Amino acid sequence: MKLAWQNIVHDRSRFSVTVLGVSFAVFLMVFQGSLLVGFLRAASRLIDASDSDIWITARGVQAFEFGTTVESRVREMAAGVPGVMETGRVCMAFAVYRTPKGKQQVVALVGADPNVGKRFPVPNVPELAGEISPDAVLYDVSDRDLIAVPALPTEVEINRHRASIEREIQGHGAFLGVPFLFTSYPNAIRYLGFRPNDAMYVVLRVSKGSVVADVKQSLQERLPEVDVLTRDEFAHKSRRYWTIKTGAGGAILTAAVLGFLIGLVVVSQTIYANTMENIEEYATLKALGAPKSLVARIVLTQALLCGAVGSILGLFTVIPVIDHTKSLIPWIYMPWWLPAVMILPSMTMCSLASIASVRNALTVEPGRVFRA
Amino acid sequence: MPKSRLMNAVCEDSAELASNAVEVDLLKSPANSTALATEDQLEAGLTVHEVGSSHFLGVEGASVSFGKGNARVFALRDVSLMFERGTLSLVMGPSGSGKTTLLSMLGCLLSPDEGSVFVDDAVVNKLTEAEKTAIRQRKIGFVFQAFRLFHSLSAIDNVALGFELRDPKQSQRLEMARKLLDQFGLGDKCNQEPNELSPGERQRVAVARALAGNPPILLADEPTASLDAQAGRNICEILRNQVDEHGRTVVVVSHDPRWREFADRIITLCDGQVEQEENDL
Numbered sequence: 107m108k109l110a111w112q113n114i115v116h117d118r119s120r121f122s123v124t125v126l127g128v129s130f131a132v133f134l135m136v137f138q139g140s141l142l143v144g145f146l147r148a149a150s151r152l153i154d155a156s157d158s159d160i161w162i163t164a165r166g167v168q169a170f171e172f173g174t175t176v177e178s179r180v181r182e183m184a185a186g187v188p189g190v191m192e193t194g195r196v197c198m199a200f201a202v203y204r205t206p207k208g209k210q211q212v213v214a215l216v217g218a219d220p221n222v223g224k225r226f227p228v229p230n231v232p233e234l235a236g237e238i239s240p241d242a243v244l245y246d247v248s249d250r251d252l253i254a255v256p257a258l259p260t261e262v263e264i265n266r267h268r269a270s271i272e273r274e275i276q277g278h279g280a281f282l283g284v285p286f287l288f289t290s291y292p293n294a295i296r297y298l299g300f301r302p303n304d305a306m307y308v309v310l311r312v313s314k315g316s317v318v319a320d321v322k323q324s325l326q327e328r329l330p331e332v333d334v335l336t337r338d339e340f341a342h343k344s345r346r347y348w349t350i351k352t353g354a355g356g357a358i359l360t361a362a363v364l365g366f367l368i369g370l371v372v373v374s375q376t377i378y379a380n381t382m383e384n385i386e387e388y389a390t391l392k393a394l395g396a397p398k399s400l401v402a403r404i405v406l407t408q409a410l411l412c413g414a415v416g417s418i419l420g421l422f423t424v425i426p427v428i429d430h431t432k433s434l435i436p437w438i439y440m441p442w443w444l445p446a447v448m449i450l451p452s453m454t455m456c457s458l459a460s461i462a463s464v465r466n467a468l469t470v471e472p473g474r475v476f477r478a
Numbered sequence: 479m480p481k482s483r484l485m486n487a488v489c490e491d492s493a494e495l496a497s498n499a500v501e502v503d504l505l506k507s508p509a510n511s512t513a514l515a516t517e518d519q520l521e522a523g524l525t526v527h528e529v530g531s532s533h534f535l536g537v538e539g540a541s542v543s544f545g546k547g548n549a550r551v552f553a554l555r556d557v558s559l560m561f562e563r564g565t566l567s568l569v570m571g572p573s574g575s576g577k578t579t580l581l582s583m584l585g586c587l588l589s590p591d592e593g594s595v596f597v598d599d600a601v602v603n604k605l606t607e608a609e610k611t612a613i614r615q616r617k618i619g620f621v622f623q624a625f626r627l628f629h630s631l632s633a634i635d636n637v638a639l640g641f642e643l644r645d646p647k648q649s650q651r652l653e654m655a656r657k658l659l660d661q662f663g664l665g666d667k668c669n670q671e672p673n674e675l676s677p678g679e680r681q682r683v684a685v686a687r688a689l690a691g692n693p694p695i696l697l698a699d700e701p702t703a704s705l706d707a708q709a710g711r712n713i714c715e716i717l718r719n720q721v722d723e724h725g726r727t728v729v730v731v732s733h734d735p736r737w738r739e740f741a742d743r744i745i746t747l748c749d750g751q752v753e754q755e756e757n758d759l
Contacts, residue, residue: 108635109628116630116671390626393587394687395615395643397608475587475622476578476699 109391110407113384120383121412127376128416128452129423131369135448136424136440138365142349144439145358148281149348150341152216157223158194158309159318160325161340163333168347170307170340171214171282173198176332178303187324189316194219195291196226197306199298203287204263205254214286215264217294222309227275230290241293242272248436249285250274264297279436366451373416373452374459377409381463384408386475392468393475402464409460410453417449535584535695535727536560540593542579542750553579554590555750561743563694566721566728568737571747577731578699580747584729585618585697586610598694615644619688621717623700625680627672633659633683634668637690644691651690658686662716678709685716696720696728703734714740 114121147154153161153170162184164174175197185193196218203213218228229242243264245253255262259272264287271287280286289297295304312321318336326334335343349355388401428440542554554576561567561584569577582588583595586602587610595603597613605613619640620626627636637655641648648654659668662682672680681701688696698717702710718740720726730737738744746754 109631109639112628112630112635386626387628390622390628391643392611393585393614393620394640395611395613395618397611397615400643475620475626476582 107403107407109387110404110411113387113404114408114411120380124376124380124412125416125419128373128413128456129420131372131376132417132420132448132452133424133427134365134372135369135452136421136445137428138362139444139448140424140428140438140440141358141435142362143441143444144435144437145281145355146345146349147439148279148437149345149355151278152196152198152226153337153341153344155223155225155227156196156309156337157225157311158337159312160310160322161335161337162308162310162325162329163335163340164306165331165333167333168351169344171198171344173306175300175304175306176308178301178305180329180332181303181305181308183328184308184310184325187321187328189312189321189324190310191313191316192221192311194222194309194311195305195307196222196309197291197294197298197300197304199306200284201265201287201297203253203285206256206260206262207254209254211252212284213264214280214282214284215294215297216286216288217291217298218288219291221311227278227288228290229272229288238272239270241270241290243269243293244273244275244288245271245285246278246280246436247274247276248279248433252280252285253287265299267297269293269297281437366448369448370451370455373413373455374462377412377456377459378463380408380412381405381460382466385466388468390475398468401468402461405460405464406457409456409463413453413456417452421445421449534561534563534596534599535729536596537580537583537590538594538596540580540583540590540595542576542583542588542590552750554583554747556593557747557750557752558593559745559752560596561727561729563727564721564725565742566718566730566740567743567745568741569729569731569745569747570733571753574749575747576750577747579750581697581699581729581731584695585620586613616691617693618695618697619690619693621681621685621688621696621698621701623703625672625677625684625704627680627684627687629672632669632671633664633675633679636672636683637686640687640690644693648691655686655690658690659683662686676709677704678706678712681705681709681713682716685713689720694726696726698728698730698732700732700734701730702732702736707736710734710736 149169162176162180164176167173181193181195184190196216198214198216200212201215202210204210218226220228220230222228227244229238229244230240242259253271255271258274259270262269262271269289275288278286278288295302312318322334322336349359388405391401425440428438431438536559538558540554540557541552543550543552545551557576557580559580569580571577579588583590583603584597586595586597589595589603594601598617602610602613628639631639634652634655637658638651641651641654656665656668659665662685664679664682664686667675667679672683675683696717701717702713705713714736717728717730721728730741744756745752
């Protein structure tokens with residue numbers, strides 16, 4: 107095993123190239139993975155932020171951002187279904203936003219009842235009472251430049267209605283390219299021109315002791331004209347829509363898959379080339395009587411050492427880069443498990459590539475040692 | 479340098495000891511052929527090997543060809559050669575005469591298309607790769623024209639690797655490697671890497687590695703081809719010494735005429751066949 111370590115330490119330039127190759131691959135995989143994970147997360151962020159068990163949407167709604175209104179009786183009928191403990195309303199539509207200086211732009215306006223969820227960004231919750239007005243408008247810090255308010259609070263116009271921008275929030279940055287604004291449900295339908303009893307999404311909480319699937323089935327039977335989905339189902343549907351059915355999502359998904367594959371190929375190629383450069387030494391080892399298992403162990407040890415060092419270097423590089431990228435792409439997100447999930451296949455590929463090259467090392471004709 | 483023929487006598491003298499072990503742990507000193515091994519030599523693992531059997535190492539009716547159909551070329555054709563224990567045989571011949579092919583067969587690195595290969599009285603060409611590897615590990619040391627030292631390991635680690643390959647449990651391998659290098663005048667170069675050594679020094683390290691673990695057979699392929707006159711002569715003397723003092727069987731493939739004075743026997747190959755044999759030189 108000393109030979110494995112010495113081979114690595116001795117030829118530092120080759121080791122550096124190998125490690126750089128692996129670290130680039132890990133960087134690519136983790137960065138592209140973070141883009142995909144962040145995009146998926148952003149695509150269902152508001153759904154996930156609700157505490158509801160069930161979402162009722164108009165039939166055929168594919169994503170949270172593209173809902174249409176349902177009749178007011180839907181909420182009333184849903185409230186009467188056994189097992190439903192509480193109902194709430196959520197709406198989202200695009201609106202025209204005008205800054206105090208007269209600059210106009212499209213925004214996505216989200217309104218929700220205060221009982222939708224503790225993590226759901228609404229101003230009219232008891233925790234914020236006294237701090238901001240119940241009809242305040244919130245925006246994400248990453249949209250500060252687009253919202254362009256000089257101070258908080260600031261009076262602005264939304265769909266020609268006066269509104270008060272009062273607070274910055276975090277973690278709800280735009281991924282559509284337009285900023286999201288959050289306000290109370292009554293305020294939102296006023297800005298958006300909905301009728302008072304209209305709802306875009308009816309969200310339900312199921313009482314303790316009731317089974318969500320059973321309640322969902324009862325709701326669907328009673329309300330066949332709408333879609334009844336669990337929160338996870340709607341989140342999944344929304345993510346699927348954005349990643350599969352839109353060009354942007356498709357591009358990110360494709361880039362992530364390609365990044366993963368390219369990363370694996372780079373790792374394999376690098377490790378393979380590294381092993382093949384030592385093929386003469388393996389032939390000598392075999393000629394001297396080294397058993398195949400020893401040759402395999404040496405090759406595998408070298409590959410895994412290069413893979414481990416390259417992976418660590420790649421991670422140390424990608425983490426600050428992702429942090430820095432958040433100012434440009436606020437929804438990029440690297441969950442703790444992503445590096446592990448990416449390093450695992452890269453180490454596996456190191457092993458597989460080394461096994462492929464081990465085959466060459468093991469089948470190398472030891473008689474070649476006599477060639478000068 | 480006078481060629482020693484004393485090994486048979488040594489073994490007869492030490493017959494009782496020899497009967498107790500395949501490898502007799504005795505050494506014959508340069509000055510006194512019957513002296514016991516010095517402590518250093520024993521610790522370095524150098525032993526005297528029994529001299530005797532006429533089928534110890536060799537090939538019988540061996541043919542080796544490469545290519546197929548019209549492109550088939552015979553590297554060796556129906557060659558029969560036996561190498562006795564405790565002798566130094568020189569295999570000469572022009573390029574393409576089959577010298578290296580013969581050496582590859584003797585080293586269990588190549589199997590003949592036809593015929594048999596003997597190592598230590600056993601037919602080895604029908605053995606599995608793992609069995610041949612085990613034979614190389616235990617019985618054969620190799621010396622190459624291009625040295626084939628591990629460039630990332632120091633001289634002592636290269637030799638220690640030779641010990642490790644033959645006995646992975648050998649815990650004294652570094653000490654034994656140091657003693658071997660000392661014997662070859664490289665005691666002060668132990669920690670130098672191959673590229674810091676002269677070609678002659680590299681070849682001495684390679685010989686020390688080949689001797690690590692005490693194999694009874696040494697196969698050398700053009701061991702002096704890359705060396706200057708003095709270094710080449712030094713290697714000739716070292717390998718001759720292995721025959722005279724340790725009873726090893728040495729087969730040298732070389733174009734180098736300097737070997738003639740060190741060889742017990744000269745075999746000349748031409749076009750894959752034995753052209754000439756000169757015995758009892």
